[in-house]
Amino acid sequence: MRSLSYKGITWHDDPDPTKKDLVRLQKKYGFHELDIQDCLSEHERPKVEEYEKYLFIVFHIPYLSRTSGRILKEEVNIFIGQEFIVTLHEGKIPILDFLWKELRDSRVKRMEYLEHGTGFFLYQLMRHFFEGIFPLVDTMTKQLRRMEDELFESGEEVDLLKDIMTLKRNIITMRSILLPQRTLIATLEHKNKRFASADLTLYFDDILDAIERQWSLLDTAKEMIDALQETHESWLSHKTNEVIRVLTIFSVTMLPLTFIAGLYGMNVALPFDHHPYAFFGIVVLLLLLTTGMIGFFVRKRWL
Numbered sequence: 001m002r003s004l005s006y007k008g009i010t011w012h013d014d015p016d017p018t019k020k021d022l023v024r025l026q027k028k029y030g031f032h033e034l035d036i037q038d039c040l041s042e043h044e045r046p047k048v049e050e051y052e053k054y055l056f057i058v059f060h061i062p063y064l065s066r067t068s069g070r071i072l073k074e075e076v077n078i079f080i081g082q083e084f085i086v087t088l089h090e091g092k093i094p095i096l097d098f099l100w101k102e103l104r105d106s107r108v109k110r111m112e113y114l115e116h117g118t119g120f121f122l123y124q125l126m127r128h129f130f131e132g133i134f135p136l137v138d139t140m141t142k143q144l145r146r147m148e149d150e151l152f153e154s155g156e157e158v159d160l161l162k163d164i165m166t167l168k169r170n171i172i173t174m175r176s177i178l179l180p181q182r183t184l185i186a187t188l189e190h191k192n193k194r195f196a197s198a199d200l201t202l203y204f205d206d207i208l209d210a211i212e213r214q215w216s217l218l219d220t221a222k223e224m225i226d227a228l229q230e231t232h233e234s235w236l237s238h239k240t241n242e243v244i245r246v247l248t249i250f251s252v253t254m255l256p257l258t259f260i261a262g263l264y265g266m267n268v269a270l271p272f273d274h275h276p277y278a279f280f281g282i283v284v285l286l287l288l289l290t291t292g293m294i295g296f297f298v299r300k301r302w303l
Contacts, residue, residue: 004103006114011103011121012086013096025086029054031079039077039088046180048187054081059184061093061129062177064136064170071136071170073177076129078122085118087125095128123203126185130210136174137217143167144224151232160232168225175218182211249302253293257286 001014001021014021022036035056038044049056057078065072074093079086087096102109113121144167147160189204260282 006110009114010084014088015092017088046184060177071173080118080122126207133214164229171222256289
């Protein structure tokens with residue numbers, strides 16, 4: 001656990017909290033036993049728990065896995081009191097590492113973030129967290145545009161099913177992460193008044209507006225990916241039907257030719273089988289049948 005203090009306010013951050021660390025924090029600040037259990041559990045829903053001396057906050061940060069290309073989430077647990085703020089999470093979070101280095105190396109940044117109280121510092125954390133979602137939404141939007149252009153502008157058949165399903169899953173995951181966060185920020189806006197000035201409510205409104213914009217963008221992206229999936233399936237069905245039509249015409253054309261060739265290949269007496277021009281006559285007949293059937297298919301616009 002790393003700690004940083006400025007003018008009576010202390011920030012504790014632990015990227016890999018153990019039960020021993022949590023018990024030590026519990027004894028120091030009087031955290032409830034149920035909150036400690038929530039921090040030790042692997043999956044906890046986003047929520048805000050209010051106590052006499054502190055707030056306990058659980059929320060999720062989405063991030064893009066570089067290996068699988070999937071949107072995953074990292075749970076962050078926060079304890080905030082009048083003179084302390086504790087952030088607990090599994091593994092390093094780039095935004096927290098960035099803020100930590102800024103506050104550690106710059107007195108001006110410590111004054112900017114911590115001088116106005118823990119409530120203002122919590123706002124700054126939330127602002128960085130949710131502003132970091134916009135690049136993820138932009139990435140998904142660009143992927144959607146790329147697939148749309150590839151599907152409609154490419155003259156060849158393209159199979160985008162895997163890419164479409166991966167992007168659709170990421171959009172659904174992002175929406176499932178943002179949905180409870182909207183309620184969380186709205187709740188936090190009122191419960192955080194004990195640790196922040198009244199005018200800070202406007203700042204949390206700004207975070208809520210950012211979440212609403214992200215939700216609106218994801219809502220549009222969901223509609224577009226659904227339409228793109230339907231279009232892609234129709235495109236594949238159309239191409240498949242074209243291939244089947246060509247194969248069917250080829251099979252129908254070859255059927256009488258195969259019949260005649262097989263008939264005269266039998267070891268039985270047939271009309272004109274001993275005629276010196278029988279072979280050439282059969283070849284001409286086959287050519288006439290092929291030409292006639294192809295002409296019929298063209299006239300019917302099947303070719």
